Amino acid sequence: MLKNKIKEKLKENGYKLTDQRKAILEVLIHHEHQFLTAEEIYTRVKKDLSQINFSTVYRNLEILEKIDMLHKINLEDKPSQYEIILHHDHHHHVICKDCGKTQPIHFCPLKQILNSLEDEDFTLTEHKFELYGYCSNCTKKKK
Amino acid sequence: MLKNKIKEKLKENGYKLTDQRKAILEVLIHHEHQFLTAEEIYTRVKKDLSQINFSTVYRNLEILEKIDMLHKINLEDKPSQYEIILHHDHHHHVICKDCGKTQPIHFCPLKQILNSLEDEDFTLTEHKFELYGYCSNCTKKKK
DNA sequence: GTTAGTGCAAATGATTTGCACCGAA
DNA sequence: TTCGGTGCAAATCATTTGCACTAAC
Numbered sequence: 001m002l003k004n005k006i007k008e009k010l011k012e013n014g015y016k017l018t019d020q021r022k023a024i025l026e027v028l029i030h031h032e033h034q035f036l037t038a039e040e041i042y043t044r045v046k047k048d049l050s051q052i053n054f055s056t057v058y059r060n061l062e063i064l065e066k067i068d069m070l071h072k073i074n075l076e077d078k079p080s081q082y083e084i085i086l087h088h089d090h091h092h093h094v095i096c097k098d099c100g101k102t103q104p105i106h107f108c109p110l111k112q113i114l115n116s117l118e119d120e121d122f123t124l125t126e127h128k129f130e131l132y133g134y135c136s137n138c139t140k141k142k143k
Numbered sequence: 144m145l146k147n148k149i150k151e152k153l154k155e156n157g158y159k160l161t162d163q164r165k166a167i168l169e170v171l172i173h174h175e176h177q178f179l180t181a182e183e184i185y186t187r188v189k190k191d192l193s194q195i196n197f198s199t200v201y202r203n204l205e206i207l208e209k210i211d212m213l214h215k216i217n218l219e220d221k222p223s224q225y226e227i228i229l230h231h232d233h234h235h236h237v238i239c240k241d242c243g244k245t246q247p248i249h250f251c252p253l254k255q256i257l258n259s260l261e262d263e264d265f266t267l268t269e270h271k272f273e274l275y276g277y278c279s280n281c282t283k284k285k286k
Numbered sequence: 287g288t289t290a291g292t293g294c295a296a297a298t299g300a301t302t303t304g305c306a307c308c309g310a311a
Numbered sequence: 312t313t314c315g316g317t318g319c320a321a322a323t324c325a326t327t328t329g330c331a332c333t334a335a336c
Contacts, residue, residue, distance in 0.1 A: 016310050016315060038300080053318045058301060060316095074217040079300060094265045103265065109252030109272060122237045122246065124276040129252060133267040159290060159335045181325080196293045201326060203291095222325055292333070302323070308316080 003029070003086075006069070013067050023049045024060050028070070028084040035073060035081035035100035073130070094131040098138035105131070145169065146229075149212070156210050166192045167203050171213070171227035178216060178224035178243035216273070237274040241281035248274070 006025060010017060027044045028036075036044075042057045061082055064070040071083045073095070081100055093102045110127050145165055149172075153160060170187045171179075179187075185200045204225055207213035214226045216238070224243055237246045253270050 014315080018310070018316060020317070051318080055302075055319085056317055062302095072219065074219060076215065076217060094267070096265065097268070105256065107252075107256055109250075109255065110274075112252065112255065113248065113250055113274075121279045122239065122274070122276045123282055124237070124274055125240070126275040128271055128273045128275070130271045131253075131256075131265070131267055132269040132271070133265045136264045139266055157290080161291060161335070163292070194293080198294080198327075199292055205327095288336090290333105290335080292331105294330095294332105296328085296330105298325105298327070300323105300325090303321085305319095305321105307318090310315085311313090 009067060009069065015063060015067075019049060020045075020052050020056050021060055023052065024057060025064075025084075028064075028082070029086070032084055032086060033102050033104075035083045035095060035102060037079045037081050037100075039079065041082065075132075092129040092131075094133065096135040096138055097132050098134055098141075101135045101137075103135075105129075146172070152210060152212065158206060158210075162192060163188075163195050163199050164203055166195065167200060168207075168227070171207075171225070172229070175227055175229060176245050176247075178226045178238060178245060180222045180224050180243075182222065184225065218275075235272040235274075237276065239278040239281055240275050241277055241284075244278045244280075246278075248272075 006029075007017060010021070015021070023045045024041060026048075027041055031044075038054075038057055038061060041061070042052070042054050045052050045057065061070060061072075064084075065072050065082075068088075069085055071085050073081050073083075075081065075095075075097070083102060089106070090108060091104045091106050092108060093104060095102050109129050145168055149168060150160060153164070158164070166188045167184060169191070170184055174187075181197070181200055181204060184204070185195070185197055188195050188200065204213060204215075207227075208215050208225075211231075212228055214228050216224050216226075218224065218238075218240070226245060232249070233251060234247045234249050235251065237248060239245070252272050
């Protein structure tokens, strides 16, 4: 069920399509719009491919990030979390601190601020705009 | 040279004023507007207080963060970085990826976006808006 | 005197790496 | 056949913890 676009992108970059890689991608696609930790990915992949190793997961996540197929974030005092990128429009996220579910925000604050910074010292290369909170599901669970 | 406000804040919260704590604070104050790693802080403190231990540094950073005297960030694939908070106006940062130097931005994108999100699923609790790049010094060095 | 703080050494948790073997192209 | 990929075990790196001792209040 792996999307052709993805297969092509891997090929283009000289990466092979192994069972492990396929299984990892299946999990990521199945959890589109949700940040998962490496461990959560590993556990889910293991259900299909019981022999898979943790380092294989890490190595693949690194590769996928490098070719812009994966969005990696670092929340305070938590392991890194990953979300697959299937659409390349520039956007930011609201992120549930419990379950990692995300919701895109099609608003970028950078535009509002660029003018006032142009005469300053810094050469900008990246920016981060992330909103955190609890999704309705996790809010309910807490009660 | 430790500011009285700081001493008071520690006292208020039931924390003692040890030499180690003072030395850590001196370093942090001396590097206001600059994010330092725990290791950088440790190394600098060690110059004054050679017997200080790494875990003392970590324990104090944790305490300072808890009482809102310290801003902690997690950059991708780097150890956490810390910056002392001497003024409590809400603001964000431009951060130099080389030297950790920061520049405050007195603009918060949250206000622009709150209305459009109010009818959504998420209960917001925090947000992050950070700009990354290179300060003029580090830009020059690169050439 | 009491309680928080410290140094030290060992533990933990996430992630990375070396190496010999394996399998996709 | 040739590299890239994998599993395994060991290493690494940042951070935390248990414990006995110490010092601030």
